[in-house]
Amino acid sequence: xxxxxxxxxxxxxxxxxxxxxxxxxxxxxxxxxxxxxxxxxxxxxxxxxxxxxxxxxxxxxxxxxxxxxxxxxxxxxxxxxxxxxxxxxxxxxxxxxxxxxxxxxxxxxxxxxxxxxxxxxxxxxxxxxxxxxxxxxxxxxxxxxx
Amino acid sequence: xxxxxxxxxxxxxxxxxxxxxxxxxxxxxxxxxxxxxxxxxxxxxxxxxxxxxxxxxxxxxxxxxxxxxxxxxxxxxxxxxx
Numbered sequence: 481x482x483x484x485x486x487x488x489x490x491x492x493x494x495x496x497x498x499x500x501x502x503x504x505x506x507x508x509x510x511x512x513x514x515x516x517x518x519x520x521x522x523x524x525x526x527x528x529x530x531x532x533x534x535x536x537x538x539x540x541x542x543x544x545x546x547x548x549x550x551x552x553x554x555x556x557x558x559x560x561x562x563x564x565x566x567x568x569x570x571x572x573x574x575x576x577x578x579x580x581x582x583x584x585x586x587x588x589x590x591x592x593x594x595x596x597x598x599x600x601x602x603x604x605x606x607x608x609x610x611x612x613x614x615x616x617x618x619x620x621x622x623x624x625x626x
Numbered sequence: 627x628x629x630x631x632x633x634x635x636x637x638x639x640x641x642x643x644x645x646x647x648x649x650x651x652x653x654x655x656x657x658x659x660x661x662x663x664x665x666x667x668x669x670x671x672x673x674x675x676x677x678x679x680x681x682x683x684x685x686x687x688x689x690x691x692x693x694x695x696x697x698x699x700x701x702x703x704x705x706x707x708x
Contacts (some may be wrong), residue, residue, distance in 0.1 A: 514708055529634055531700060534684035559707065563660055576693060577707070600707035601634035601702075612635050615704030 481555050487533050488560040492569055499556050499574045506553035508580035510587045512573045518566025524605045528561045528570065532597035535559075542593040546575070549589075550582035557590065561600065592622045611626055627672040628693065630657075632671070633702035636678065654680050655689045657699065671701070679704055 482499075484490070492513055500509045525584050538594040552575055559571040573590045577583040583601045594600075631644045651657035658675070661668040672678065680687050681700040693699070 529637075531633055531681070531684070531702070532632070532699070534681060536636065538686055559648045595708040596705055598707035599633070599681070599702065599705050601703065603634070613706045615706050620704070 481540075481546065482557070482558075482572060483539055483543060483556075484531065485532075485534065485560045486558070486560055489568065490572065490587065494584070495558065495572060496574060499554065499576070503553040503576035505578070506576040507578055508583040509574060509576045510580070510583040512587050512591055514570045514572070514591075516564050516568050516570055517565050519604070519606070521566075522606050522608075523566045524607065526564045527567075527603040527605060527610075528564065528569075529601045529603070530559075530561045534599050536573050538598050539594065542590055542597065546589055547584040550577055550585055550586040552577050552582065555586065555590070557594070559594070559598070559600065559617045568626070575617075589626050592619070592626065596623060628657075628696065629698045631698065631700040633700065633701060636671050636701050640667050649693075651693055653689070653693060654682070654687065654699065657693060659691070675704060684705055 496511050527570060539557050544553060547555055554576045556574040573587050575583040575586040596619050604611050604613060627648055628648050630647050630651055632640050637643050649657055651660055658672050662672050675689060679702055681690060682696045684693055685696050703707060
């Protein structure tokens with residue numbers, strides 16, 4: 481398992497390749513990447529705040545759960561914080577399993593939990609000022625399916 | 627003494643990211659009542675508890691949870707990761 485919470489950008493291709501190269505025996509790798517939406521050019525930047533310590537603990541717990549539930553060969557989560565521009569990658573998830581259904585389900589599970597249970601807060605900065613992104617009811621409701 | 631941390635708009639309304647407090651509060655709700663009685667900025671931050679979450683020693687918890695043995699309390703809005 482690999483978990484990184486970092487301010488620096490990450491190399492999506494290199495991370496994906498390294499992950500896939502390390503999961504001999506798995507037949508499926510699923511990766512998901514979250515990008516900063518630029519809101520049609522209106523977004524100047526996104527600032528992501530987090531709770532050092534709790535962030536790592538909360539994500540590691542989700543990953544442990546996913547590893548067991550879907551018998552994953554491996555899992556990876558990279559999540560950034562700090563100031564990001566439109567189009568930049570915020571985070572990525574990768575899962576590997578024997579067959580694809582488990583890797584897809586585990587990736588979705590991790591995404592749903594990261595959205596609502598990992599202590600990150602996003603703030604959008606635009607010409608009109610700064611605004612905290614509100615949590616969406618759909619995101620909270622999505623946890624119910626697991 | 628207990629460490630109290632604030633994140634996102636809770637931090638902005640209160641004006642500090644963390645502080646050490648001497649408290650006799652039994653539950654999280656008691657601690658909030660103590661803070662709100664202190665100054666208006668706390669009243670502003672804790673006006674709507676439905677829009678707040680609390681973590682005790684870095685685990686999500688509830689407002690009725692006891693504070694006995696807790697070293698770190700954190701208040702923040704619902705999380706927006708991913």
